Amino acid sequence: MAPRLHGKGHHHKIPRNFCYGCGPDNKEGLQLKFVYNPERHSMVAKVRLRARYTGPPGHAHGGVIATVLDEAMGKVMKIHNVIALTSRMEIQYLKPVPLNTPLIAEGKPKSHRGRRYWTVAEIRNHEGLVLARSRGLFVQIDPMAKFGKHLEKMLKRVGKNIKD
Incomplete structure (x- = not known):
């Protein structure tokens, strides 16, 4: 049975994301x-990573690869219906990640205990070859306690009430 994926916290469609x-x-x-x-x-x-994300000639910068993997693992929190932030992340760069090439990023849950969630992710080419992979620990937060003041300021600027 598929989990119910909803729009809590940072998953809300907020203006100016x-x-x-x-x-x-x-x-x-x-x-x-x-x-x-x-x-x-x-x-x-x-x-598909564009030229602006270049590291070595014709290939993606390692920091951009890390960002893709972090996003893939972070989106796994939707499966758990929680808001969590990256606490720890380990990356293996296995092969150079080419620019302007179709790629797949995939994040999967591994386990969780209390507020701690362990995840894995990988970037594959169109043939299924794993180019980079990661594992991470995410810690559940209360988004309003952590970011509520920033959200209120942003929503005031666009004329909306945070309770909407």
């Missing part, structure tokens, strides 16, 4: 869009 990894309003960002794959119990995004 400038998240570097997934924000549609950040034109310099990655604008990743993850969807739930019920067969694999994972969050998956199609990715």
Whole structure:
């Protein structure tokens, strides 16, 4: 049975989302869009890294690869219906990640205990070869306690009440 994926906390469609990894309003960002794959119990995004993300010639910068993996693992929190932030992340760069090539980023849950959630992610090419992978620990937070003042300021600027 597929989990119910809802819009709590930072998953709300908020005006002016400038998240570097997934924000549609950040034109310099990655604008990743993850969807739930019920067969694999994972969050998956199609990715194509443009030239602005260059590291070695023709390939993506390691920091951008880390961002994609972090987003993939972070989106796994939707499966758990929690808001959590990255506490720890380990990355293995296995092969150079080419630019302007169709890629798949996938994040999967591993386990959780209390407020701690362990996840894994990988970036694959169109042939299924794993180019980079990660594992991470995410810690559940109360988004209003952590970011409520920032959300209130942002919503006031666009004329909305935070309780809407």
